[in-house]
Amino acid sequence: MKILRGLGVSAGVAVGPAQLIFPGHIKVSRTQIPPSEIPKEIKRLEEAIEATAQEIQRLKAQLPENLGEVHAILEAQRLIVKDPSLSSEAEALIRKGFNAEWALFKVLDRYRQAFAELPDEYFRERYQDLASMVEKVIFYLQGHRSGNAWEEKSIIVAQDLSPADTVGLKPDLTLAFVTEGGSRTSHTAIVARSLGIPAVVAAKGVLKEISPGDLVAVDGTTGEIFIAPEPEIIAEFSQRARRFQRLKERLHQVAHLEAQTKDGRRITLQANLDLPEEIPFVREYGAEGIGLFRTEYLYVSRRELPSEELLFETYRQVVESLRPYPVTIRTLDIGGDKFASGLELPEEINPALGLRAIRLCLKQEDLFRTQLRAILRASAYGQVKVMFPLISGVAEFLRARNFLERIKEELAQEGHPFDPEIQVGVMIEVPSAVAVADLLAKEADFFSIGTNDLIQYTLAIDRGNEEVSELYEPLHPAILRLIKATVEAGHREGIPVSMCGEMAGDLLYIPLLVGFELDELSMTPQSIPEVKLFIRELEFRHCRELVERVLHLTCQDEVKEAVAAVFGPRLQEFSKRLWSE
Amino acid sequence: MESKIEEEIEIRGPLGLHARPAAKLAKALAGIKAEVRLGKDERWVDARSILDVLTLAASGGTKLKVQAEGEEARKAVETVKGVLEAASV
Structure with a gap:
């Protein structure tokens, strides 16, 4: 058995024989x-x-x-x-x-x-x-007549697929797509999502490792690809498949329900958004707005920087179609691992600690001005919130906020409409921001905890580095304490605190996050129905008791055990019911 | 009857004049009796050819010239404007 990993871009699982396609060899x-x-x-x-x-x-x-x-x-x-x-x-x-x-x-x-x-x-x-x-x-x-050479249900493996190839492959004979190239925004991904076929893209090595006819198991949510999977894996995948099917069926029944614990604690569930094309899924899965609109796509996909008009039109389209729900736009979070071809950035030895996100924007004011003008103009068309990434202290946040105020004046003078009361938030992802969260809370309208970076910076772990990635622990007591401190600081000043990292979409963490009294959780849209149903089975006071207990524990394993001791059976029973009901 | 008309139009939408609006344009112009051309920086292409229209690379905010010549030139220009103004996605 061999395991490869790509980017899961269309949810669902499949197990079946591989069919390799090599286009482009005429x-x-x-x-x-x-x-x-x-x-x-x-x-x-x-x-x-x-x-x-x-x-x-x-x-x-x-x-x-x-x-x-x-x-x-x-x-x-x-x-x-x-x-x-x-x-x-x-x-x-x-x-x-x-x-x-x-x-x-x-x-x-x-x-x-x-x-x-x-x-x-x-x-x-x-x-x-x-x-x-x-x-x-x-x-x-040349006398070839098209049509599929195979009549057996297969998993399609290719370098990349054109939209016509993707649908030409007969949906009923296609179990899943796996491509060596591509990205979240490639046509294959969009088409696969609309057809409801699981897909994994950017799976390096699949063409070399997979031979035609190999049995392959694919999970379009996690991006996992198992080649010649062992029986336990196949059993596990048929469970995942059943679970996914149940969830899909129940989706429409739960979309209108509120995410509320049995004893009345209400939590707002929102979606993370990469592309405007994904809005239909956001609505279908019952999200109450966008908790994190990542806007880097518009910058990395082109050679020149996007114009104000382009940004404005994109934001306006998203904001209008989400109304009356809010859309939280994160300003440019580029630098570090990302790359903008329209920007001349110096090579950095340590990009994660270098010129990126808000630091870059405050240095390159034209870049920042263009985006903030577009965001503010879009705020005239619905409810828009804006948040700044990688804020490390109060002075930095105030510089960004004051800059925004200046741009409001500019727009007012030019006669452009915008929401003068637009909410401005801090993304909490640098440990120093947590240390001064009480001061930041006096200046900001909301907090949003970005767990991926917060964990990386707190534990000094690069998750992409295989040598140390096992030390990346979301349940490390340090992380739990930082989350608690952030929520408390925000609530003392009466501002809401949300979480928009991967942690928010994982059922195992939900009792803790509810117990921490987070107000909003933002996740991939597909996770929302499951998280919502689970929250409806919980009692807020049990979650709070759990939090009190785990804050005294010394390591991630102890925390996991404590969570499992209280909620493990319930989580298992919940999952079982989810796909047997 | 006018025989040759030229007007200017601004392309809207995040992707600009991309494949789908170009396809809509080609369909809408089918059957209209006029030669229709789109121009950017003195480069002119057949408005009915998706491929040539795409090579204009008219992103959002681009100003294009529309030129139509023939019996139904006015109708052709209005059709182009109608399609491109509706296509804000």
Whole structure:
């Protein structure tokens, strides 16, 4: 058995045989067409184009109506095949005596160069859409007829998949997608989510490790891939699959319920958002707003920095579709492990402790101004909150907040509408911020605890470093004390405290988080129904008692034991019921 | 009857004039009797070709020129404006 890890981008689990796909390996030869045969060759090209367009049309017709996003992507691909420039350029080459395959290949090459020069990543990447379509036409010309070579339900493994490939793979025969390349925002991820097919992307090494026909187990939530899994793993996966199915079925029943403990403690459950495309899921899973809108995508996906208009339009769209719920926008959290191609950043020996997040924004005021203007302008369209990442002390927060105030004045003078009462929060992720949380609470409108960085900085552990990653302990007594201190400091000044790290979406931690009296928890949308149902089974006073007890313990293992002693059976029973009801 | 019209339009939306609005545009213009071209920085392309429209790389905030020539030039320009103004996603 071998375990690989990628990025889980579409929830669900699957176990089945692997099917490998290697697109992009067309061979085209050049032949001379005699003048008398030219009209026939042109007709051959037209027929191949028409057949390919019809194939896409057929794919579209098989899809359920409600997948608007996928329909639109396929329609664009169909029109790309039928593009007048594509056929007229290829025709002109055929008239010079080239065969249809070679003519298409030459036209594709010209577009490859034209697209490669474009300044914007989004537009550059559209070349792939064209290339996959032209490949299909060439395949047809070469006498291949498309269709799946297999009739068995399979897990599709590939370098990357075009949107047409993704749906062309017959949803009922596709158990899951695994790609070596791709990211959370690639088309494969979006299409897989809309089709409800589990998907893991950015899984380095899968093409090398997996052979056709290998049994593979895939979890699209955790990103785990087991090659030749052992029987226990297969059993575990069928449990996960059942659990996921139950959850999906109960989703609609619980979406409108409140997250409230048996004895009346109400907790707001919100979603973390990466992309505007994910808003339908946010609503479907019953989130009461966005607790963390990560906005880095707009910066890292392109060569130049995004304009104020682009940011404004994106934020406005999210804010309007979430109304009346609030959207909490985190300002640029770039630097460190992330990379903005539009920014000239110096190489740093220790980027995690270097020029990133709020530090970078306060140094590069134009960058900060553009984003804050866009956020403030979007605040006229719904309820917007803004929070600053990596705040390490009061002076830094006040500098950022004062800068925001100046921008409000600018906008007021220019006559732009915005919410003058916009709430401004501190992300608590540096230990020094916790040490002065009482002072910060007097200046901020809310706190939001970012557990991933708080744990990394408190324990001095780089989670990405395999040598030390086992020391990354969310239940370390230091972390628990910091969370408690943050909540208490916030509540003493009457401001709400939320948590938006991965910890908030894990059932095991929920009794502690409820006991800590956090007001809001923000997590991936898929986790919300489960967390909500679990909270409804808890009693606030038991959670508080648990917190009192664990604060005296000395290590993570003791804390785990204490949680398991009180809530373990209940958690097990809850999980069992969740998928047997 | 006007034979040649030119107007300016600003592209909105975070992704700009991307594949889907370009596809909508090609469909909407089908059957309209006019040559329709889009121009950016003196580069002109056929508005009915998604591929050529995409190579304009018109991101949000870009100002494009619309030029139409022929019997239904006015209708063509209004169609372009209608599609691109509605496409804010």
